[in-house]
Amino acid sequence: MPAAHCVSSLDGVILQADQAFLDLLKRRESDVIGASFRDITDPRDLQRSVDMLAMLEDGAAPLRFQKRYLRPDGTTIAANLLVTRFSDPDRLIATLFWRDNGRKLPPARLWAAALSIRHVHDMRVRLFGTDLSTDPIGSLLIGIYLAEAEGRSIGIDEIAAYATIAPSTAQRWVKVLQQRGIIEEDGDPTFDLLLTRSGLERVETMLATVYNAPDAAAMLA
Numbered sequence: 001m002p003a004a005h006c007v008s009s010l011d012g013v014i015l016q017a018d019q020a021f022l023d024l025l026k027r028r029e030s031d032v033i034g035a036s037f038r039d040i041t042d043p044r045d046l047q048r049s050v051d052m053l054a055m056l057e058d059g060a061a062p063l064r065f066q067k068r069y070l071r072p073d074g075t076t077i078a079a080n081l082l083v084t085r086f087s088d089p090d091r092l093i094a095t096l097f098w099r100d101n102g103r104k105l106p107p108a109r110l111w112a113a114a115l116s117i118r119h120v121h122d123m124r125v126r127l128f129g130t131d132l133s134t135d136p137i138g139s140l141l142i143g144i145y146l147a148e149a150e151g152r153s154i155g156i157d158e159i160a161a162y163a164t165i166a167p168s169t170a171q172r173w174v175k176v177l178q179q180r181g182i183i184e185e186d187g188d189p190t191f192d193l194l195l196t197r198s199g200l201e202r203v204e205t206m207l208a209t210v211y212n213a214p215d216a217a218a219m220l221a
Contacts, residue, residue, distance in 0.1 A: 003152075004079075004096045012037040012053065015091070024079065024098060026071045042068035042076045056085040056092065064112045080111055080149065097149070111149050113207040117142050130164045136173050139163035144183070144193050145203045155191045 004020035017032050025032065025040060032040070041049055045067035052065050063083050068076040079098040086093060121142075124133040143162040147154035160170035174193065177183040182199035195203060 004098075006094050006096075008037065008092045008094070010085070010090045010092060012092070021096065024077065024096065025069055026073070040070050042070055044068065053083065053092070056083065064115065066111070097152075110204050110207045111146075113210045114142055114146050114149065117207075117210065118146065125164060134164060136163050136165050136169065137177075139165075140170065140173055140177065141182075141195075141199075141203050141206075144195055145200070145207075147193075148195060148200075153192045155193060156189055159193060 004024050005018050006014055006021045007016040008014045014032055014035055014037065017029065022029055022032060027040075037049065038046060048065070049067055052063055056063055064081065065083075066078060066080050068078050070076055077098060079096040082095045084093045085091070117138075121133065121135070121139060140159055140163055143159045144154060146152075156167050156170050156174065159174075160167040163170060165173075171189070174183055174189055177199070178185045181196055182202070183189075184194040184196050187194065
């Protein structure tokens with residue numbers, strides 16, 4: 001699965017990195033450990049990275065954003081990041097998701113909107129229980145979209161657990177979505193469910209609506 005992790009100091013010096021992070025950058029460990037994030041960030045995304053990291057507070061929810069990394073051959077690769085700040089000692093912990101092949105990563109705002117919907121779903125289950133929290137179609141679409149956005153494969157069992165429905169029920173809904181041209185019919189749904197181009201465009205249109213919805217506090221002011 002294309003996911004990686006690294007640990008850095010508050011000023012962005014990389015202290016630890018796993019092999020997946022080294023693979024992402026196509027660099028050796030000796031070239032990465034001790035380097036600043038400024039050395040490996042595309043200059044076009046550098047100021048945004050600085051601004052985002054300045055917003056991090058100890059113990060707060062992770063920041064989500066997207067940026068491009070520099071590789072030694074001069075090419076760049078985009079990755080979505082979740083960055084959390086911890087204290088004692090002060091550290092920044094980053095989890096990265098990317099895609100080397102296939103479609104480009106979605107804009108970070110759409111990814112964040114999908115994560116927000118997932119968070120609301122999880123909270124609904126906690127507050128009201130599974131039997132009052134089923135939204136099979138919405139959960140299937142968001143779960144598959146997030147898996148694609150984060151470069152993961154997702155199959156029937158995993159998406160059923162996420163949607164809090166039985167695998168047999170998930171299979172029936174997947175079949176309906178395939179018939180409607182929203183989920184790909186090729187491949188093995190046991191391991192890899194994918195949105196069609198039409199399905200992807202519709203889900204991202206929905207997410208853009210969520211992201212751009214008026215702020216409730218502003219509407220009441």
